[in-house]
Amino acid sequence: MSANPNDPTINWEKLAPLIPHPGRFPILQELSTKQQVALLCRVLFQEGYNDHIAGHVTYRQDDGTMLVNPWELAWDEVCASDILTIDANGKVLDGRWNVTPAINVHRDMHTLRHDVRVVIHNHSEWGSVWAACKRVPPIYDQTSALVDTDPAIYDEYLGTVNDESAGRAAVEALGEHKWALLANHGVFLVARDIRQAHLRAITLEWRCRLAWRVEQLGGGSPLAPQVAAGMGAMTDGNGFPFLWEAMARREIRRDPRVLE
Ligand SMILES: [Zn+2]
Known part of the structure; x- marks a missing residue:
């Protein structure tokens, strides 16, 4: 993959208008979808989606199968x-690990939302607070505004996504939203591709962390709603060039075995 x-x-x-010469930046090697x-x-x-071995990322492939991280491993390994x-x-078709029993919420989401390729659930550090x-969380800065719209808040959650009916209810609660805060549980978000999933996940966590800090100081003035909405629609809707590649390069430098 390169930014071309x-x-x-x-x-x-x-x-x-912002990037007149995108072809000048071959900034990430070709990667398989599993990579x-x-x-x-x-x-x-590294961004806060770090509740031990909790959480799952699924990616729906063209043939209807899904890629998913294994139950046994932490996200950083x-x-x-x-x-x-x-x-x-x-059912596992290929791979040496187990799949989480909580896969039902991802399965239901992929069945219901054909615009969605990537589904992420975790108990992120700052998202879980809100x-x-x-x-x-209000939008207090530019980075918090990289994705438009507010997360849905779903407060009927039962604490796990293992239960069939609870999983389906969570999917229905998300509706057409991009993301949701699951009360007393964590976060849930969907995206059309890996880059958009990355942007949505890091923006939600950043927004939650910054808003908490601002409110600790007694509060601030959120960005004007039309400014935040315009910025988010541009970056989330059109793709944020170079950011995913930069973070991927950082991780490859940290541990090249990720690609193996
Ligand atoms: Zn969970």
Whole structure:
């Protein structure tokens, strides 16, 4: 993968006024989808998606199978060869690890939302704080505004996603939203591709952390809603060039085994 005009996950036409020479930046080597899923787990671990071995990332492939990180491994140790391939019922087709029993919520989401390729659930460090308070964090800075819209708050959650009916209810509660705070539990978000999933996940966590800090100081003035919405629609909708690649490179430098 490189940040070039052929990258289908970025709308270069819309971004052309900002980036006149996108082809000058061959900034990440070609990666398999399993390598990208492993990198996404690791990068998000560094960003606060780090509740021990909790959480799952799924990626729906064209043939209806899904890639998922294994139950047994923490997100910061997973390698490409650890990523499982499962069928639409959650049965492991390829891989040496177990799949989480909580896969049902991902399976239901992929069944319901055909616009979605990537589903992420975790108990992120700062997202879980706002989820516990059942409050939407205000947008206090530019980075918090990289994705538009507020997360849905779902407060009927039963504490695990293992239960079939609870999993389906969570999926229905998300509806057409991009992301949700699951009360007393964690976060849940969906995206059309790896880059958008990365941007949404890091933006939600950043927004939650910054808002907590601002409120610790007695509060501040959120960005004007139209400014935040305009910025988020641009970056989330058209793809944020170079950011995912930079974070992926950082992780590859930290531990090149992620690609194995
Ligand atoms: Zn959970």
